[in-house]
Amino acid sequence: MxxxxxxxxxxxxxxxxxxxxxxxxxxxxxxxxxxxxxxxxxxxxxxxxxxxxxxxxxxxxxxxxxxxxxxxxxxxxxxxxxxxxxxxxxxxxEASAQGVIVQNILDAGAAYGNSHELDGLTINLEFVSANPTGPIHIGGTRWAAVGDALGRLLSTQGAAVTREYYFNDHGAQIDRFARSLVAAAHGEPAPEDGYAGSYINDIAATIVQKTPEVMTQPAEQQQETFRSVGVDLMFTHIKESLHEFGTDFDVYTHEDSMHTSGRVDQAIAKLRDNGAIYEKDGATWLRTTEFGDDKDRVVIKSDGQPAYIAGDLAYYLDKRERGFNLCIYMLGADHHGYIARLKAAAAALGDNPDTVEVLIGQMVNLVRDGQPVRMSKRAGTVITLDDLVEAIGVDAARYSLTRSSVDTPIDIDLALWSSASSENPVYYVQYAHARLSALARNAADLGVAPDTAHLELLTHEKEGALIRNLGEFTRVLNSAASLREPHRVCRYLEDLAGDYHRFYDACRVLPMGDEEPGDLHRARLALCAATRQVIANGLAILGVSAPERM
Known part of the structure; x- marks a missing residue:
């Protein structure tokens, strides 16, 4: 039951x-x-x-x-x-009624926990979207882990999820990036508002090697070459880092395309038709205060250049025209103002503001020997995705970043998360899966197979506690998906691993010595197989491996 x-x-x-x-x-x-x-x-x-x-x-x-x-x-x-x-x-x-949970898990396999709760929901999930001006910093890395896990989680509940990366290749930050590369190529210090770090020198050197003629080009053409080639190299590195981290995207959308394709003009025209646009002080304004924002927003500046929100408006409209009925934006800690802004933009364009959800992720701090780690060897000023993976590995990095609610800052103790210890949460869960895998191998060597014919024999209190926790998995996934909180899966897995270890310590699974295998042994093996399946399913949602040996 x-x-x-x-x-x-x-x-x-x-x-x-x-x-x-x-x-x-x-x-x-x-x-x-x-x-x-x-x-x-x-x-x-x-x-x-x-x-x-x-x-x-x-x-x-x-x-x-x-x-x-x-x-x-x-x-x-x-x-x-x-x-x-x-x-x-x-x-x-009754034990016989509880046994149905074990049977259901073994029948469903990798699909156990899935539901149809979100059938019909077509979700655009935009996350990371770091500027191509440097490696992904630790805050963006948190979204790489949480966003990917959230996408997997929503999919288990029936939603059609498209993972999207918004490539910010338009605006002043790209110009600063290009000037920084030019300065590095000429052996000059980075501009005061530019970017520093060994990666800038590496990219500049690569551009010179690939296009040696760049050094003799006129200044304006030279900066454009460094801009276009540098952005491409940086974004290629970002995509490779994310792929190695286990996070891949279905769609990459270029911010610049919103401007060059006429999407911005199309969005502004629609807003004019809706009466949501007005002119003041030579600029074009959006009446966002009428839709819950704290102030109206400039869309076209007095110099005729589009403001940043112009791209946001075009991008939202583009998503809706592609058929998404829910747009989830996962943004950094300094983007709280975007919640009302993006909802107001949706309303101004004639949509229900609830078609927009904005999740804000708080800061991540790395700690080693009780002291904060503040500098990256390559980026110079920030800790990056590559730094974290090098320190503790992909599995521990993903799990540590997903384990806490995104609206709380987290400290990652590098010594703890790299340790082979039960104090390390990801090791604790993975060890349970490896222990279960070893048990299955030992059972096979003894010629004992799981059997669900006599699950009514599972009457020990530790067996009951484990079975009931297994039965909670579907409800946990549904709750985590509806609340957009994949950290609930982590906490569930840790509880489940604890129940399994307590069961194993109290209930002998395999026959000893000359003891003949009995129905109870086979029923307990079925319970172990179900537990192993649920742990594997949960880790798969988190994008964390389920090792068979440790």
Whole structure:
């Protein structure tokens, strides 16, 4: 019996109980909540449904809970039902009913946990989108891990997800990048507003090697050569770093194309038609205050040049015209103002502002020996994706960056995350998978195979706790997807690994010595196979490997 099965049983039973006592079953919620009590002595599951509906139907909550408990005891799969406190009902499930969870996992395999909750939702998920003026810094690396995990998570729930990188190749920062490369090629210091670091020298040298004629070009042409070739080299490096990190994109959109293709003009024309544009002080303004922003925004500056928001407007319109009914933007800690701005832009263009979601990621700090790590050998001023991977590896980097809610700053202790220790969360989870894999190999060597024919034998309290946690996986994924919080998957996996280790310490899985394999051995092997599958499924959502040996 899965939590979903139990919830349905509870609702049906509650409806029957209310009807029997001449009370209105329409007072019941559409979905009944069941939870696992923190104290296992209180039962396998608990529900507060009696407390929820008693006042609505004019009943005493504890009396209603008693009626419900009496009816539930008679239901198939329920071993016991007891009233607790002011009207809670604590439930114990028969072992044979719990075993259905193990069977479901083994039947579904890699698809276990998937649902159709988000069917019909077509999502554009834009993340990282770092400027091609330097390597991806640690903040962008957080989005590379979290964004990729979120995309996988949303896909498991039925959404059609397109991962998109917005290539910021238009504007003043690109000009500063080009001037920095020119200065490096001539052996001069970086401009005051330019970029520094050994990577600038490396790119400049590569450009000179590939196009030696650049050094004799007129100044304006020379800067354009360094700009175009340098941006291409930098973006190639960014894509390679992301690929090695396990993050790939379906679409790369160039900001410059929004301007050269006429998309910006198209967006402004639509806004004029909507009456959302006005002229003031020689500039063109968007009435974003009418749609919840704190101030109106300049779209075309008084010198005739488009402001940055002009590209944002065109880009949003482009996404919608490509058929996306939800646009998720994952932005850095200094972009809080973009939440109201982008929602206002959607509203001004005639859309529901809820077609836009903006997630803001907080800062990441690296710590070594208790001291902050502040400088990169290559970038000079910031810690990069490549630095983090070099220090702790891809798996630990992805897991450490995804494990906490994105709206909280995080400190990554390099010593902890590179250690082969149970204190290292990713090692703890991966070790559980490797241990399960070794167990499967040992069982095969003994000629013992998992069998689900006698799952009713799994009556030990540690077996029950493990099975019930496995049954929570689908609900965890659904909740994590709806809240856009992939860190919930990490925390679930750590809890599951803990339940598995406690089960393994208390319940012998394989026969010893001359002992003949029995039904209990095979049932426990089935439970282990299900646990291994769920850990692998969870790690796959995070983009973290599930090793068979460690």
């Amino acid at each position: 899965t939590p979903a099965d139990l919830a349905e049983l509870l609702r049906n039973t509650a409806a029957a109980v209310l009807t029997k006592h001449d009370l209105d079953p329409a007072a019941l919620p559409a979905t009944v909540t069941v939870e696992r009590p923190r104290n296992p002595e209180h039962g396998d599951y608990a529900t507060n449904i009696a407390l929820q509906v008693a006042k609505k139907v004019g009943a005493n909550p504890r009396e209603l809970a008693g009626w419900l408990a009496e009816a539930l005891v008679a239901a198939d799969g329920i071993a016991a039902a007891e009233v607790a406190g002011p009207g809670f009902v604590n439930l114990r499930i």
